[in-house]
Amino acid sequence: MLEVRDLSVSYGPVQALAGISLEVREGEIVALIGANGAGKSSLIHAVAGLAPAAGGKVSFRGEEVLGLPSHRIFRRGIALCPEGRMVLGGLTVEENLKLAAPGRRSFADLYELFPRLGARASSRGASLSGGEAQMLAIARALAREPELLLLDEPSLGLAPNAVQAIFALLPQLRDRGLTILLVEQNLVQALRAADRAYLLESGRIARQGPAEALLGDERIVERYLGLEQEA
Template sequence: MTAPALALDGVAVDRAEVPVVHEVTLDAAPGAVTVILGANGAGKTTLMDGIAGLAPVRSGTIRLDGKAIERLAPYKRARAGLGYVEQARTTFRTLTVEQNLVVSQQGDGDLGTVYRLFPELEKRRTLQAGYLSGGEQQMVVLGRALVSAPKVVLIDEMSLGLAPLVVRRLMATVGELAGMGIAVVLIEQFANLALDVGSRAHVLRKGRVVFSGPCGELRGDERRLHRLYFGGPPVSAAEAGGAGAAESGLR
């Protein structure tokens, strides 16, 4: 059995000294997409920030490629092989596309791989990032994580504010990252799009994991997702069988 690239054991994370994430245990395998779902305020981004070192881990262990990182500074986690694509799509707006990528390049990170995944960026490599569309800026941020030669990439809500066609384009790239052997941990507002590309899912509610299992168990099951997000009685077999397969907009 392949060892996980990222493993969390009993992780609790605070935000502004307030406990938000409680006793989370999960792992992410290399070459696979691990999906984290939950309603707004469930603690998803706080969990990601805790893994990346941007929020304090109160207890528990985080192992990257078998090595504990929960006490390392964020830049040391990045150097150890952790990439983080945050919500805000932050680029260096006055730098060109290629300059944005080069500042993050390290180790075996290859600009050619980024341009293969995103030929749109190669055509705009000399253009300042501030002139790019939202979708293109997201490609830059994903590319910047890729050229840091990561073992694990955390992706938080990359679809925010983007057209559905662009989201589908980016989601296909997430699958390609996994195909390169990278462990991807994905938070996504469009649950079923994420479940389509993922292999294993975890649902957070009030900072705790309330579901862990194959993505196929949740795909298209709107009633079950809603109850996992917000609480309520278990879903009956009849209800589960009648659930629609429309794309979920649950957050």
């Protein structure tokens, strides 16, 4: 479904991604894991059209999308749920959803998936808790019924029960036919949720394989859990 070939991203003299290639197949949950600054968010921002790529190719369902503006990539069926959520605080919950899906009259299916949002449909985004705002960010990404969801650090800054709720949602979304590319620093949670994973280090892919195999690799788990504990 999504094919990334030799993708490079640079911010001035700093190279964030150095020729990365990866693939996401239909119906999969693929995790991108790695330490802070490894290039995970740069990769999905480049795929979503929000970061300029220095080179490479990104094709979605066989069509090149690299270089297209973000709104056109969004219309092709790739939606981003960004790190930090980026909920519009001055708009209501429903307005945040309408913004992403012009012309859509009902969001009943999303309110069914996130009952808390349904109860707060007319509340302003600024009044939501962290967990509610994360749900709204995911719901907004789903509002236009995308085929691929780019999920960037969904657990960041959330209480443990909210993190559990978010990760419990991922299999449900996959069952609805959604393909997910997940960027997550919480290594264990990410590998438990994913089918396959890519481990990024300094803008390059250091390891890849089935999530279970990476989860079973003690060197990876120790190293990254160690990094997290140090942080």
